[in-house]
């Protein structure tokens with residue numbers, strides 16, 4: 001494969017801005033050198049071009065190159081219920097989400113939805129996603145097949161539940177074990193696919209089902225784990241009733257060994273200090289979904305307490321409670337909500353980029369999310385549409401940081417020109 005040199009304004013956050021100053025790398029006349037699907041170099045165009053005279057130059061001046069977005073919490077069966085506004089979590093599940101999830105019993109419908117879902121990810125510049133799957137094996141077979149041919153980096157798994165949902169969405173712990181192992185043997189670590197053990201949430205799972213999750217994780221340590229945690233006050237109270245032995249919500253998952261470095265727990269809006277300390281010690285990541293938290297009225301995310309406790313945080317759109325696939329919008333919403341929170345965290349453009357890219361890649365153990373040499377060449381080309389407000393701001397932006405802020409504020413699917421995974425356009 002020839003080495004390709006992409007010339008554009010380049011942004012990345014190879015360092016964690018929650019821990020280090022100057023985390024943002026920005027090259028106004030920058031270059032990304034890609035060889036055999038990997039980043040070979042990133043920096044000033046002149047330096048990289050001089051050092052690599054044989055590279056094929058793609059002159060994308062006027063565009064912006066960012067690491068591909070990493071959506072750490074998104075539900076594939078919920079594409080067609082985006083926009084069901086007006087209800088809190090448990091009512092929204094009952095009236096909107098679960099009836100649509102039941103339709104995934106029809107595998108050809110599930111395949112159609114999978115295609116809509118994967119194409120929406122790519123069109124929004126998302127290159128990697130940790131995806132909540134469906135409750136049905138044929139739907140998951142269809143999803144993994146479509147994900148494999150999409151070229152995207154996808155982690156997902158069969159959703160497990162044995163109580164408190166619609167009966168058609170329930171399975172038994174024994175069936176869950178057998179079906180999960182079959183899906184793992186067929187799809188885990190194949191190409192860019194990873195399997196994620198996915199109990200829907202504590203409220204819909206018995207001790208026996210969570211114990212099955214423990215067994216599956218123990219047998220294949222390279223799996224990921226995902227679920228929901230502390231999203232809504234009614235949910236938290238219901239979990240306390242279902243698990244009277246548990247000191248808090250997190251303790252339910254801890255008892256079954258499900259909280260570790262490969263765990264991604266969505267929301268955590270209503271967390272105690274003890275839970276934050278234990279999450280930090282475990283190395284688990286909280287998927288922060290600020291649009292969904294606002295839309296369902298779940299609550300204000302205590303980012304400052306998470307950061308001070310040392311809990312890892314990444315971003316998720318939580319489609320379909322979230323209102324769309326746009327990780328730029330998700331970053332902007334994180335910023336806006338923190339502005340309104342008492343004790344809110346002062347997020348800078350570097351934080352937004354890190355949360356939308358490298359933080360998620362770290363959570364999923366993906367060799368992506370920034371432009372360090374050797375990373376997979378996962379990137380997004382952003383260009384302000386002709387006549388757009390973003391283009392007007394671009395003419396005036398006085399610093400790269402201001403421009404990055406404008407991209408998060410005004411960017412969207414219409415400004416995503418192309419999306420690349422491992423050096424290939426998807």
Ligand code: GUN
Pocket residue numbers: 075089093097200201228231292318321
């Ligand atoms: N908790 C259990 N299931 C769901 C879901 O589908 N969406 C959200 N936001 N929370 C959940």
Ligand code: ZN
Pocket residue numbers: 073074075132228266318
């Ligand atoms: Zn969710």
